[in-house]
Amino acid sequence: MTDIVLNKDKQLSTIGLLIAMASIVMLFGTFVSSFYVLKIRLISELYLPNSIIQIGWFNTFILLGTSISFTFAGKKYRQNNTNGFDLLMTVTITGGLFFILGQFYLWSELTRVGFPITSGQLLDMFYLISGVHGIHILSGLGALIWLQLSERESYSYSRIHHVGIFWHFLGFLWVVLFAAILY
Numbered sequence: 001m002t003d004i005v006l007n008k009d010k011q012l013s014t015i016g017l018l019i020a021m022a023s024i025v026m027l028f029g030t031f032v033s034s035f036y037v038l039k040i041r042l043i044s045e046l047y048l049p050n051s052i053i054q055i056g057w058f059n060t061f062i063l064l065g066t067s068i069s070f071t072f073a074g075k076k077y078r079q080n081n082t083n084g085f086d087l088l089m090t091v092t093i094t095g096g097l098f099f100i101l102g103q104f105y106l107w108s109e110l111t112r113v114g115f116p117i118t119s120g121q122l123l124d125m126f127y128l129i130s131g132v133h134g135i136h137i138l139s140g141l142g143a144l145i146w147l148q149l150s151e152r153e154s155y156s157y158s159r160i161h162h163v164g165i166f167w168h169f170l171g172f173l174w175v176v177l178f179a180a181i182l183y
Helices: 002-042 050-078 082-112 121-149 157-182
Strands: none
Touching: 002 121, 002 157, 050 082, 050 157, 082 121, 121 157
């Protein structure tokens, strides 16, 4: 009977995660389509200085690195290697925090080189897209921290799996958003 309840909980968790990710895709789909409509209406491109693009690439590699470290953390959990799991979760969380700090640095550099948030509609959409994604990264970091601080005996691998799916999704989403803004 307990297995049936746990399996049902896992299925409900998966459905809830898929619904959340679908709504996030719809939100960012709206943002990106609005960005392109503005580009067409304004007959304009968003020209970002090369230094800003380099910061964006650096942040992208940091976020992709956290997906790799999280994948290895999951393997350490399955191997019952608590120290390895804790270390790799700490690396993942730290990388996520560096991504957020990198985004703040990117925004401050944009302002420093003369592109504050009110410089035009396309730039405003860039700030909106990257800012809302940052909020989602913070929620992902919250899930990672919750996983890190939870008692290992209180959850199964499915909890790690669900948090991992969400974290990898956020990394993939950033790559898509970054590419959409650049091209």
